[in-house]
Amino acid sequence: MNTERQDWRRGAEAALRYRQREGHLDVPYEHVEPEGAFPLGRWLSDQRRTFRAGTMTGERAAKLEELGIVWDTADAAFEQNLGAARAYYALHGTLAAPRSATLLDIAIGQYLTNIRRPGGLGKDPGRAQRRAAALAAIDPDWNPGTLGWTVDWQRHHAYLAQLLAEGARLTAIVPGVTRHGEDVGRWLATQRRAWDRLNAEQQRRLGLLGVKKAARARTTALKKAVASGPRAGGTAFQKGLEALQQYVAREGRLPGRAAVERLPDGAEHRVGIWIGNQKARRDKLDRAQLAALAELGVEWAAG
Incomplete structure (x- = not known):
């Protein structure tokens, strides 16, 4: 017992030195304190395990809390990222951040992408439920995939609602009208054209924002292109157009070069490359x- 008490005292002293030097007790597991070559990171991990098991004395727990120990490092990391999520929402009015978004030195876009994945909120059901509730308190639509649409769609919808709330007229939101770098006007035009491909909630x-399905006349050119394409490559053009329409309806934007779209018949179409090919043969396309x-x-x- 004396040895055990001495070892604990050495650990507490090493933790105190680290806290005085670094200002926190966020110690990497592999960290060894230079003085006495003490494995502080492993020691703190052992203390957390003892605390969770309920076998730590109140006196020791109080001492470590006084030094600033974080009992659950996973929850501490979540709280830090939750703070960044609140800050992002304050700026953008949505948690539908693009994957590349960063804020407060945190890759908040990638973080939100990760936690939307199955199991992303942790393996413990109770903890996952609490975390989901905390995110929903910031933005009820933080995970649009559960609603049947993409993060990109949710972000554009939020920006459209913001523009209208600020006094913009719906008729004035045309392609080229942007918010936070996103072309909301183009997205809006796409939603009108692809209205029948949206789900009922979309x-x-x-x-509710006053958006209606595009007039039938706007689809005339699309139908004509499908029906009257040139004999050579007519079917290929139709397939490409179908893939492009399907992609744009779902994502609200044009695909990148590497995009591959699966058509209803199960065939995969390299729609991104297809667009580039059409541009190369633009002078061979009819009106x-x-x-x-x-x-x-x-x-x-x-043009």
Whole structure:
């Protein structure tokens, strides 16, 4: 027992020195204190395990808390990231952050992406439920995948709602009107064109903002392009157009070059490369085909 008490006292003293030097007790597991070559990181891990098991004395627990120990490092990290999430929401009015977003030196976009994945909130059901509730208290729609649409869709919808709340007229939100670098106007035009591909809740939410399905006349060029494409490559153009329309309806933007879209018949279409190929053969496309591409937001087809 004397040896055990001496070892504990050595650990507490090493923790005190570390706290005085670094200002915290966030000690890496592999850290060894130079004085006495004491394995402080491993020792603190052992203390947390003893505390969770309920076998630590109140006196020792109080001493370690006085030094600033964090009993649950996972919860501490979550709280830090939750603070960044609150700050992001204060700036953007949504937690539908792009993956590249950073704030307060935290990669908040990647973090939110990670916790939206199955099991991302932790393996313990109770803890996961508490964390989900904390995120929902910031933004009820923090995980749009559970609602049936993408983070990208949610972000654009939030920005559209903000523009309208600030006094913008819906008719004035046309392609080129942006918020936080996102082309909300182009996204809005896409939602109108692809209205029938939206789920009922998406349609309801857009309807509350005054958005309606595009007039039938706007789909004429698309239908004409499908029906009257040139014999050589007509079917290929139709497939590409179908893949592009499906992608834009879901994501609200044009695909990158590496994008691959799965069509209803199960076939995969390299829609990103297809757009580049159409641009290379622009002078061989007829007016209806160019108009159909322009309707889907392909800028070079409108020129």
